[in-house]
Amino acid sequence: MFTFLNHWLKHLNYTINSTLQQNPHFHVLIAVNKSYFKDTKSYISQSEWLNLWRDVTSMPEITQVFAQKVRTNNDKELYEMAKYSGKDSDYLSSQKVFDAYYRALKGKQVLVYSGLFKEARKLLKNGDLDYLKEVDPTEYIYQIFYIWAKKEYLASELYDLTEQEKREINHKMIDEIEEEQ
Structure with missing residues (x-):
């Protein structure tokens, strides 16, 4: 039935x-x-x-x-x-x-x-x-580290990404919903 x-x-x-x-x-x-x-x-x-x-x-x-x-x-x-x-x-x-x-x-x-x-x-x-899945169109070219200082975040370090890091990070698929298990 x-x-x-x-x-x-x-x-x-x-x-x-x-x-x-x-x-x-x-x-x-x-x-x-x-x-x-x-x-x-x-x-x-x-x-x-x-x-x-x-x-x-x-x-x-x-x-x-x-x-x-x-x-x-x-x-x-x-x-x-x-x-x-x-x-x-x-x-x-x-x-x-x-x-x-x-x-x-x-x-x-x-x-x-x-x-x-x-x-x-x-x-x-x-x-x-x-x-x-959707592909992230953002081009990431550098990495920024922030520190908390007196009620705000301040950029403390800035690094250019290597070509390998760019390949690993850019144009990846977006996982919008992570499953709970």
Whole structure:
């Protein structure tokens, strides 16, 4: 019945407020056929997702499940998947909060791939998708070292890059999103 559930990406996201109220939740990306949204036999409504989630967790008090279609050429939803598991502004607010985050996330696999996403990850790691990456057009010709002095940074040393350093640094592909694992 749920064959499309073989192709998903799951990211554990965790929030804790200053009173140590915890909110673990998942961001899940599921690959479906284009016909999914018109197929009344396989389409799952938001209320059905909520009931399924309540059943699988045995937590009837869950009130929210948000599902939406990822739009073509809009990376906003994808960036939501790739971001942090916890905000530093949250977990660095106090030692108690940090300890709660640590206990909650220690040993957890926060990013899990399945099906097509797992295959794509292998291709990415092997460099087979490098041709899709953007090349940095910046020409680096020298290296500057700065020091902190009286409320500002001051250039302390300037070196011309060697030809070998220029070859190693210039015209490399840009890795805009580093994966969290």
